[in-house]
Amino acid sequence: MQKLLLLGDEAIAQAAIDAGLSGIYAYPGTPSTEITQYVISSKEAKEKGIVATWTANEKTSAEAALGMSYAGKRAMTCMKHVGLNVAADAFINSSITGANGGIIFVVADDPSMHSSQNEQDSRFYGKFAMIPILEPTDQQEAYDMVHYGFDLSERFQVPVMMRITTRLAHSRAGVQRKSSRKPNELKLPENLKQFILLPAIARKQYKVLLENQVHFEQEAENSTYNTYTPGNDKSMGIIACGLAHNYLMENYPERDIPYPVVKVSQYPAPEEMIRKLYDECESILVLEEGYPLVEELLKGLLNKGKKIKGRLDGSIPRDGELNPAIVGKALGFDIPELTPIPSLVSNRPPSLCKGCSHIDSYNGLNEALEKYGKGRVFADIGCYTLGALAPYDAINTCVDMGASITMAKGAADAGLKPSVAVIGDSTFTHSGITGLLDAVNDKSSITVFILDNATTGMTGGQPSSALGKIEDICRGLGVEEEHIRIIKPLSKKHEENLAVIREELEYDGVSVIIPRRECIQTLNKRMREKFKAKAQEEKS
Amino acid sequence: MKKDIILAGVGGQGILSIAAIIGHAAVETGLYLKQAEVHGMSQRGGDVQSNLRLSDKPIASDLIPHGKADMILSVEPMESLRYLPFLSPEGWVVTNTKPYINIPDYPNEEDLMAEIGKLPHHVALDAESIAAELGTIKAANIVMLGAASPFLDLEYEKIKNAIVFFFGRKGQDLVDLNLKALEAGREFAQKNMN
Numbered sequence: 001m002q003k004l005l006l007l008g009d010e011a012i013a014q015a016a017i018d019a020g021l022s023g024i025y026a027y028p029g030t031p032s033t034e035i036t037q038y039v040i041s042s043k044e045a046k047e048k049g050i051v052a053t054w055t056a057n058e059k060t061s062a063e064a065a066l067g068m069s070y071a072g073k074r075a076m077t078c079m080k081h082v083g084l085n086v087a088a089d090a091f092i093n094s095s096i097t098g099a100n101g102g103i104i105f106v107v108a109d110d111p112s113m114h115s116s117q118n119e120q121d122s123r124f125y126g127k128f129a130m131i132p133i134l135e136p137t138d139q140q141e142a143y144d145m146v147h148y149g150f151d152l153s154e155r156f157q158v159p160v161m162m163r164i165t166t167r168l169a170h171s172r173a174g175v176q177r178k179s180s181r182k183p184n185e186l187k188l189p190e191n192l193k194q195f196i197l198l199p200a201i202a203r204k205q206y207k208v209l210l211e212n213q214v215h216f217e218q219e220a221e222n223s224t225y226n227t228y229t230p231g232n233d234k235s236m237g238i239i240a241c242g243l244a245h246n247y248l249m250e251n252y253p254e255r256d257i258p259y260p261v262v263k264v265s266q267y268p269a270p271e272e273m274i275r276k277l278y279d280e281c282e283s284i285l286v287l288e289e290g291y292p293l294v295e296e297l298l299k300g301l302l303n304k305g306k307k308i309k310g311r312l313d314g315s316i317p318r319d320g321e322l323n324p325a326i327v328g329k330a331l332g333f334d335i336p337e338l339t340p341i342p343s344l345v346s347n348r349p350p351s352l353c354k355g356c357s358h359i360d361s362y363n364g365l366n367e368a369l370e371k372y373g374k375g376r377v378f379a380d381i382g383c384y385t386l387g388a389l390a391p392y393d394a395i396n397t398c399v400d401m402g403a404s405i406t407m408a409k410g411a412a413d414a415g416l417k418p419s420v421a422v423i424g425d426s427t428f429t430h431s432g433i434t435g436l437l438d439a440v441n442d443k444s445s446i447t448v449f450i451l452d453n454a455t456t457g458m459t460g461g462q463p464s465s466a467l468g469k470i471e472d473i474c475r476g477l478g479v480e481e482e483h484i485r486i487i488k489p490l491s492k493k494h495e496e497n498l499a500v501i502r503e504e505l506e507y508d509g510v511s512v513i514i515p516r517r518e519c520i521q522t523l524n525k526r527m528r529e530k531f532k533a534k535a536q537e538e539k540s
Numbered sequence: 541m542k543k544d545i546i547l548a549g550v551g552g553q554g555i556l557s558i559a560a561i562i563g564h565a566a567v568e569t570g571l572y573l574k575q576a577e578v579h580g581m582s583q584r585g586g587d588v589q590s591n592l593r594l595s596d597k598p599i600a601s602d603l604i605p606h607g608k609a610d611m612i613l614s615v616e617p618m619e620s621l622r623y624l625p626f627l628s629p630e631g632w633v634v635t636n637t638k639p640y641i642n643i644p645d646y647p648n649e650e651d652l653m654a655e656i657g658k659l660p661h662h663v664a665l666d667a668e669s670i671a672a673e674l675g676t677i678k679a680a681n682i683v684m685l686g687a688a689s690p691f692l693d694l695e696y697e698k699i700k701n702a703i704v705f706f707f708g709r710k711g712q713d714l715v716d717l718n719l720k721a722l723e724a725g726r727e728f729a730q731k732n733m734n
């Protein structure tokens with residue numbers, strides 16, 4: 001079969017289609033979005049009847065995938081690293097229920113925070129859940145590991161985590177496909193109580209998980225993805241995890257690494273391989289993308305014994321993603337003097353698109369808040385977070401999905417009035433609804449802006465679960481009808497909108513303002529497609 | 541053969557379409573390829589780059605090492621300078637001269653061009669004007685690709701084939717226009733290598 005040029009994300013998606021997937025569920029989040037996007041757009045997946053869908057949030061995704069696994073079929077759920085925080089309850093408990101059909105949690109970490117609020121390392125979650133973790137080195141391995149991951153999951157009846165990072169997710173390379181296999185038939189678990197985590201059953205299930213640990217370790221030891229490569233120079237041994245292995249290789253163009261190397265792409269970390277390396281080498285260099293997971297394992301609590309180099313001793317910076325230069329320096333290579341960036345080059349931060357509805361919403365909000373002073377806008381995660389930057393300087397917080405409404409409530413409870421929340425339509429249905437219910441039940445005095453651009457904008461315009469439902473949801477939660485205000489964020493409506501905002505800021509209770517205008521990007525895309533369709537029609 | 545190329549521009553300027561065309565030509569040539577892209581937040585009008593690596597041997601890193609890039613191909617003049625720490629001393633900068641100004645502190649244009657003029661190996665061209673003469677400024681990125689083509693170590697025919705592949709379903713007119721744009725960029729570069 002011909003090689004396909006695929007992003008790491010797409011390689012995982014194509015592999016899942018080929019490996020007999022029946023359902024994939026996700027909430028969009030950089031850098032994981034393209035996995036599910038690929039399956040949704042795939043004709044082949046459609047023909048095979050694969051369920052591929054965006055869900056309200058990562059928790060609902062994970063649970064739907066677990067349900068599909070319960071029914072005996074292969075399921076995948078994909079999220080960015082912070083999405084796993086949202087899905088954590090389902091994730092951790094799924095390790096206790098175990099799996100029936102194969103299930104893979106694909107989690108895409110974002111070291112250096114290219115598009116994220118932190119750089120947490122999901123391998124710690126995998127370790128916490130005590131399940132096998134796969135960390136592919138390149139696009140081909142990402143492809144191959146999906147087949148292997150489903151097999152592993154079905155063999156041990158346990159969910160498997162696949163952890164990737166931004167550079168693999170969003171880098172393209174040639175990928176060799178395998179032949180495609182059939183999905184599983186519907187088949188309930190043999191033990192119909194397997195998934196009931198009542199204490200008496202959970203204790204038993206947990207013991208099964210604990211007993212399996214030795215098997216997971218053995219699997220990692222024997223895995224073709226973990227390798228030990230001998231080297232003559234025993235002054236140092238190298239452990240390179242996942243993507244870090246590429247940067248190690250890059251520093252040796254002829255691949256003539258003098259040191260013994262353990263490549264780790266499957267966890268639990270292969271203990272015997274690592275012990276052998278430790279025993280025969282004078283020092284160890286640990287290269288890993290993310291937090292020092294393997295390095296901490298090696299150092300132990302008291303840090304006795306041989307020198308361990310890595311992120312903890314400063315051989316590698318403590319934060320941020322790796323690159324060939326960082327790894328080269330840790331290997332002792334001289335890094336050549338580089339041409340500096342000329343001083344006249346200015347920063348070019350991302351910004352709201354020209355014509356974006358959020359601009360008009362922020363212009364209205366800023367002016368209405370002038371008389372109260374700065375510091376009272378609790379925002380959320382999406383394009384509108386860019387309202388933090390000049391010239392808007394409009395928001396004061398951005399913490400996690402949905403935190404705008406609940407933080408505004410807390411601040412209002414503390415006496416801040418007015419206290420304003422700003423949240424997007426998709427973020428509202430992701431994690432904002434429950435917070436709004438809290439505010440309604442407590443009659444907290446907050447003004448909530450639900451910026452409705454009818455899409456999940458930042459990740460490229462996926463459909464929003466909130467579409468056409470926002471007012472009904474607010475009403476259903478108990479927001480008073482006369483304090484659900486819909487405005488059209490356009491500069492020509494500025495004065496009119498300003499009056500509405502001013503009124504609601506003064507209201508002593510929960511009020512919701514919905515600035516509603518389609519995302520300029522999805523609008524343009526829709527128009528282009530309409531134009532194309534029309535041209536096609538005229539042709540035929 | 542090894543070519544490490546940094547494609548630079550501003551989110552929305554379409555550098556990935558240039559990468560896709562070079563990538564297609566490289567794969568047709570039988571080369572290995574890795575191409576790291578920027579998705580997500582920066583795509584909203586921020587600075588973006590793509591690391592495109594071609595080689596006749598397997599490629600390890602998705603990122604081009606500092607000081608090793610053979611070319612910076614930029615569709616925006618200020619962005620052509622942002623990645624200089626990655627350029628090899630023998631490397632070429634091929635850049636569009638038309639500024640994309642979406643920030644308040646964009647440098648003075650004369651200073652900017654003087655800075656580009658100081659680079660030891662560069663080609664600077666107004667791709668929009670060249671494309672406009674051919675009929676549409678939309679072909680500016682292909683003019684830039686043409687200007688980069690003499691330095692790519694790929695057969696020119698293979699690049700032309702890739703253009704045909706990408707624009708073929710949009711009609712012969714668009715194919716011809718983009719082939720002309722490619723040729724115009726190439727000619728400019730061949731006459732104006734500095």
